[in-house]
Amino acid sequence: MKSGIKSCFYYGIIFSVFLISACNRSDFAPVPDAQTGLSNGDQIISKVKTVFVDPAKDNPYLDVLLVIDDSSSMKADVMKLADKLSNFTSLLETSGLQWQMCLTTTQGYSSGLGFEHGRAVPWKVSMGQNRKVISRGQSSLDSIFRRTLDAIPIGGSNSGNERGLRATVDHMQRNPDCYRAGANFAVLLISDEDEASVGGDISRIKNSEELNHFFPLTKDDKPESRLAAILKKVGNVNFTFNSIIIKPNDMSCEFSQSQESTAYSGTFYDKLSSLTGGGVGSICDTDYTKSLILFKDKILNTLKVVNLECSPYMNSVHVTVNGQVVSNYKLAETAITFNEPVTEGSTVEVRYGCLIKGSDESL
Template identity: 40%
Template sequence: MSLKKWQGARWASVLLVLALSACGPVKFSAPSNDDVGTDGKTPDPVPTPGATLRDVHYNNTVQASDNKLDIILVIDDSNSMLPDNRKLAANLSAFITKLQSSNIDWQMCATVTRALPVTATDSAWGASIYWQKNATASTSLGMVLKKSSNVDLNAVFAHTIEYIGAGYKNSDDERAIKAAYHHVYNGDYHYNPNNGCYRADAGIAYIIISDEDERSIGGDASQQVYAGELKALENEDKPQVFVDYVRSTFGATQRFTVNSIIVKPGDSSCKASQDAGGAKSHYGFKYAELSQLTGGGIGSICDSDYSTNLNLFIDKIKDSLSSVPLECTPVGTVNVTITPSIGTVESRVEGQSIVFSTAVPAGRTIDITYKCADDSRSPSSVGGKVTPLKEEGFLSRMLSFFRNLF
């Protein structure tokens, strides 16, 4: 099985107004004067030179279960990260409370940005962490924290961050995207057993926290500080490959965002503050790229607490639950029909999704036609399933749940 390439002409996030009729075709238009040409018409995005355009048709009836959300934390456990991870833990309970007040049926899993050793010679990427309810390590809470869990969330988040710890061997080669990629593999609900972190009818929100980029410097030699720090990005480290893989695994209509708490690209004061601790930090270019590509939020790791970041993520998550994923950033006119009508609704393109200002109620059918730029280049993502990784132990923290390939 090969993975489909989801390529757009641009990543622009444009505010659009959608006037919905009872069951007629509707066109997007841009309200900003900056987007209007000299003839008074909204100019169409220009496709990549030499590329052909293909027609894309989306049709789907909104289901009542569209308030389900699977949250995946991807935590950098390198030596410098424990104070920042504690700030994240301190604000997660309020974050969850706000999700619950929005009637969102959530569950949460966590993994780290490195491969976890399972034997003297083997390591496993994307393994889920056991949630902890007190200072004594236990497996009793399992690896999937649910809305229905009758626990003290503040205590669980605080003890789990301490349980994860920081500064392990090889933790300085941070690879949050690769870890998330393998976490998807391990959670593919089309196979059993799986990690239980993904539900077939749920949206997904990833939250990455790291003070560096993928493989520390995102494969960019200009960001190198230490000798040997430059490491080539593999396919599983690349933002577009991850987007492709999620959609090939869970379906083209899967709603998901990747949110990141990072040293924002260009924020030199934040970088200097992080560097003052001794170890050098790096701008999170690749994590920011992935967040932009999926319509997720980007927060600063230097904030005194992460409540503002998490509030932003809530807004992005709500958007994702009232959005339609696209195969690309559309080129030209987008035609939409919602049957029956729900009146006039604002909408915008974010990454590769159309986001509605209000959720389309269950039972309504959304029909969208648009064009994608296409070319003859092969997909950027790797084909087929990755080789499954066995998991046996890791200081008694993990459960043997990874499936074997046939």
């Protein structure tokens, strides 16, 4: 005996900022009693889940943290970014996102608790008026971005120990008013160095003078560890880390950026962008518009996780993206997590089997 159950619905995907149109199909079929691991009356239900990545947004709330490298060589690049940030927020608003943004820098500072990172930098919304959080609907954003970023002190005694990843995590821990429960999260970082300048790799140092500014890193400083800390804080929402850096192996850009002060490729930042499906732009670009459009697309148009109706029976999972068989995912219980997010306009199909014990056909 065979029976069919079909159901189509809009399915909210974890780590996604838009609705996913999904269709599930189930086919019940009796399984021979002699099949290994099955008892008399057990059935394997063949499931098919089809997901079309649709830009209609399920969760329109987005918290953004802007992380600025405030070392001595960064003034011109920071202001180049300031010139385009209002265009970026306009793109977010056009896409229907209810965004808000906070600001921090990569340099550490001394406090009553010791040496810390992730200081909250207020936005200069007008003469004499500061605000920690700016959001959708704020007037004069272009002036606010220029005024605030121009006022950030560049250089100083702690220049050389910039830590964008640590600043992100520390800022999240100390500034809860910047992070709304259930809101998606994106980081925008700009830097012409790596975490702690050289990512804890002393062999990358280019001259003996910089040995005085070398800072070893621990496993907690690794991109994978920082990602785990961020996800623990924000929960099951979409998170992308987007960076404007010297891209790894871009020797021409690294040489150009080193004319004023020694610069290094951002390997740690590039890695975290890759892990989260975020965008990476070049700090050597004369105009950051292209990078900011890329970041908007990465924030909006990605699918990372597909949830299934059961934990698939044995090796029954078969996944295709746009008709092509893929294996770049991990299966844990009832969730398939792609190594790289699937972009807008793609069709994902997952075929798998669910075990039904005896006469239980509840699935």
